[in-house]
Amino acid sequence: MSSFMTNPAAVRWLAKSTALPKSALAAQIPVLRSIGEKEDDEDIVQMADELEARLAR
Numbered sequence: 001m002s003s004f005m006t007n008p009a010a011v012r013w014l015a016k017s018t019a020l021p022k023s024a025l026a027a028q029i030p031v032l033r034s035i036g037e038k039e040d041d042e043d044i045v046q047m048a049d050e051l052e053a054r055l056a057r
Contacts, residue, residue: 003043009035010044026055 004010013035017028029052036044 003041004047007039007041007044009039010041010047025051029055 010032013028013032017025017032020028029048032051033045033048036042036046036048
């Protein structure tokens with residue numbers, strides 16, 4: 001997951017997500033996953049999986 005914070009698309013998603021209410025995070029995880037799939041970046045997909053798992057707890 002080291003490349004997550006160096007990927008411009010992931011950083012843009014993170015910057016936009018921080019402006020949203022906490023309740024909107026669950027709806028943003030699929031957006032992050034689709035970015036990872038589009039960029040063919042497994043680190044972004046893994047981050048989406050990790051966020052989803054943490055929200056499920």
